[in-house]
Amino acid sequence: MLSPSSDSAAVVAALSISALLAHQIFRKYETSSLPVHAFLLLVPPAIASHHVKSAGAGWPTISELVFCYTTYLGVLAVSVVLYRLSPFHPLHQYPGPIWCRTSMLWHVMQTINGKQMEYLRSLHDTYGDVVRVGPNHLSVRDPSLIGPILGPAGISKCLQVPLVYPPRRRAWNRGLAPSALKGYDHIMSNRVHQLVEVLGQQEGAVVLGKWINYFAYDFMSDMVFGGGSEQMRDGDKGDIWAMVDKGAEIGFHLGQIPWLGIYLGYIPGAGGPLNLLLEHGRQQTKKRIARGSSTRDLFYYLNNEDLPGEAPPPERHLLDDGVLAMVAGSDTTSSAITSVFHCLLAHPPAYAALQDEVDRFYPRGEDVCDVTHHREMRYLTAVINETLRLFPPAPTSSPRQVPHDAPAPVVVGARSLVLAPGTHVYVPPYVLHRDARNFVFPDAFWPERWLVAAGRMPLALARARAPSLSLPRPSGSTSTAMYAADLEAEFAHDERASVPFSHGPANCVGRALAMRQMRVVVCAVLQRFRAVRPGDEERWEVGRYEREFRDYLVANRPELGVVLEKRW
Numbered sequence: 001m002l003s004p005s006s007d008s009a010a011v012v013a014a015l016s017i018s019a020l021l022a023h024q025i026f027r028k029y030e031t032s033s034l035p036v037h038a039f040l041l042l043v044p045p046a047i048a049s050h051h052v053k054s055a056g057a058g059w060p061t062i063s064e065l066v067f068c069y070t071t072y073l074g075v076l077a078v079s080v081v082l083y084r085l086s087p088f089h090p091l092h093q094y095p096g097p098i099w100c101r102t103s104m105l106w107h108v109m110q111t112i113n114g115k116q117m118e119y120l121r122s123l124h125d126t127y128g129d130v131v132r133v134g135p136n137h138l139s140v141r142d143p144s145l146i147g148p149i150l151g152p153a154g155i156s157k158c159l160q161v162p163l164v165y166p167p168r169r170r171a172w173n174r175g176l177a178p179s180a181l182k183g184y185d186h187i188m189s190n191r192v193h194q195l196v197e198v199l200g201q202q203e204g205a206v207v208l209g210k211w212i213n214y215f216a217y218d219f220m221s222d223m224v225f226g227g228g229s230e231q232m233r234d235g236d237k238g239d240i241w242a243m244v245d246k247g248a249e250i251g252f253h254l255g256q257i258p259w260l261g262i263y264l265g266y267i268p269g270a271g272g273p274l275n276l277l278l279e280h281g282r283q284q285t286k287k288r289i290a291r292g293s294s295t296r297d298l299f300y301y302l303n304n305e306d307l308p309g310e311a312p313p314p315e316r317h318l319l320d321d322g323v324l325a326m327v328a329g330s331d332t333t334s335s336a337i338t339s340v341f342h343c344l345l346a347h348p349p350a351y352a353a354l355q356d357e358v359d360r361f362y363p364r365g366e367d368v369c370d371v372t373h374h375r376e377m378r379y380l381t382a383v384i385n386e387t388l389r390l391f392p393p394a395p396t397s398s399p400r401q402v403p404h405d406a407p408a409p410v411v412v413g414a415r416s417l418v419l420a421p422g423t424h425v426y427v428p429p430y431v432l433h434r435d436a437r438n439f440v441f442p443d444a445f446w447p448e449r450w451l452v453a454a455g456r457m458p459l460a461l462a463r464a465r466a467p468s469l470s471l472p473r474p475s476g477s478t479s480t481a482m483y484a485a486d487l488e489a490e491f492a493h494d495e496r497a498s499v500p501f502s503h504g505p506a507n508c509v510g511r512a513l514a515m516r517q518m519r520v521v522v523c524a525v526l527q528r529f530r531a532v533r534p535g536d537e538e539r540w541e542v543g544r545y546e547r548e549f550r551d552y553l554v555a556n557r558p559e560l561g562v563v564l565e566k567r568w
């Protein structure tokens with residue numbers, strides 16, 4: 001309650017005007033500085049409360065403080081929401097659910113279950129190819145806009161989700177160029193042979209994803225830091241994978257509401273596994289920098305050790321690079337390889353076709369790490385492409401953002417998408433991959449589609465390999481048969497829309513390495529083992545993988561139980 005001495009109408013008016021001013025400052029500068037936030041949110045009501053205090057009293061009462069703060073913050077919140085809903089907002093013209101317009105909290109609530117990719121897909125199915133998914137956030141499903149948004153003349157990466165700090169990208173490019181990859185081949189060879197050996201020692205059903213995780217982490221540690229991990233030998237002693245999974249999940253949610261992340265950063269222990277993950281990556285990096293290079297690992301390039309005349313980059317960039325390499329270099333590839341095995345086990349004809357190809361190129365005794373056959377292994381490539389289409393390891397990838405201080409809106413693509421300063425844009429791979437206009441039978445695993453599209457397999461043969469696929473019955477037809485002519489007419493395959501590694505100058509720098517790793521591991525396992533579903537068919541339910549596949553920037557996948565029978 002206000003004291004009788006106060007002029008409450010004047011105080012309310014002053015508080016409201018200050019709140020409206022604060023909104024304009026937040027809107028224009030989107031600052032993430034804690035002192036600025038504290039000043040704008042706390043100081044005006046504190047000053048006002050001194051004006052409303054009872055005459056002669058030293059300090060305002062609790063009720064006077066509550067009155068001032070609720071009035072101020074209430075007006076601020078209402079002003080923000082009304083502006084976001086109003087025709088004055090620069091994204092007003094784009095369709096989307098009303099709650100999405102008001103706050104990113106709605107988005108977080110819808111995606112906290114890890115199903116962001118399915119949520120975005122459903123929004124696009126309802127609202128079209130460009131949807132307003134947040135107050136200042138658009139999601140785009142039009143393949144013709146991929147180049148204009150992500151390409152060289154497009155929009156740069158959202159700085160709240162910093163991956164590679166842009167000037168550092170050149171060093172990453174050097175460290176993952178074809179010549180550098182050759183230098184990592186011996187590491188790949190040692191680790192792949194070790195994987196086959198440990199898998200051969202397991203009895204009964206194995207959780208394949210766990211072993212692929214161990215392999216990926218050991219390989220990444222050798223390749224990035226020159227060593228330091230022996231998970232295949234000793235197990236995950238430091239609980240690294242729990243840290244990676246949980247840390248990625250927390251980082252994903254905080255990335256959507258950056259101010260929340262800033263506040264939590266000041267509360268000791270609030271980031272939990274995310275902080276542990278960051279700290280672990282930094283420690284690994286510090287040890288590696290202190291040790292110097294014993295081999296040409298990735299840090300040999302990131303630390304400019306390959307450029308003798310060049311000074312090393314600042315330590316803070318190297319620490320960020322170390323954390324990024326640790327997660328991006330192991331979790332994504334492990335996810336992709338695990339998904340390949342899920343798809344093969346769920347589709348025995350595809351497994352049989354791939355086994356034939358592996359046996360042709362890598363019969364017993366042939367070194368699976370000899371990568372010279374990869375180019376000719378077209379079915380293997382089709383299986384990997386198809387797996388990455390259905391289960392992209394980064395299902396929504398990272399957004400782009402028009403800079404806040406851009407002098408004018410950016411206009412992109414033939415459809416002249418107008419993006420105001422500050423707009424975030426998602427181009428989610430999962431959504432593009434599962435659009436029937438880009439890929440016919442979008443939810444089906446059908447590797448043959450890639451061969452048909454490349455002119456390497458007749459459509460009729462590809463169709464015969466997948467008898468369960470059928471197009472909707474033509475109106476008036478009573479037949480359930482799929483006629484070749486129907487499919488010919490309906491066959492959609494737009495490779496522009498296949499973007500598991502994203503697109504453009506800030507795309508995945510590790511693409512070539514990841515493809516090499518996936519090919520080698522799949523060939524190595526198929527050469528040595530026959531992978532079968534564990535006896536209990538009920539437990540091995542095909543739909544479970546899809547249901548439990550979750551999007552936390554990097555996909556979180558369910559355990560994959562497999563029995564590996566030795567082939568010789």
Ligand code: HEM
Nearest residue numbers: 163164328329332333336394398501502506507508510514
């Ligand atoms: C199947 C495996 C992989 C997939 C599907 C994948 C996918 C992606 C995607 C979608 C992005 C975001 C790109 C964008 O925002 O445009 C990305 C970024 C990145 N990836 Fe990968 N990735 C994989 C493996 C790897 C590997 C093995 C490395 C090696 C260390 C790596 C290193 C990176 C880095 C450093 C970035 C940040 C690039 C930048 O910001 O300039 N990735 N990846």
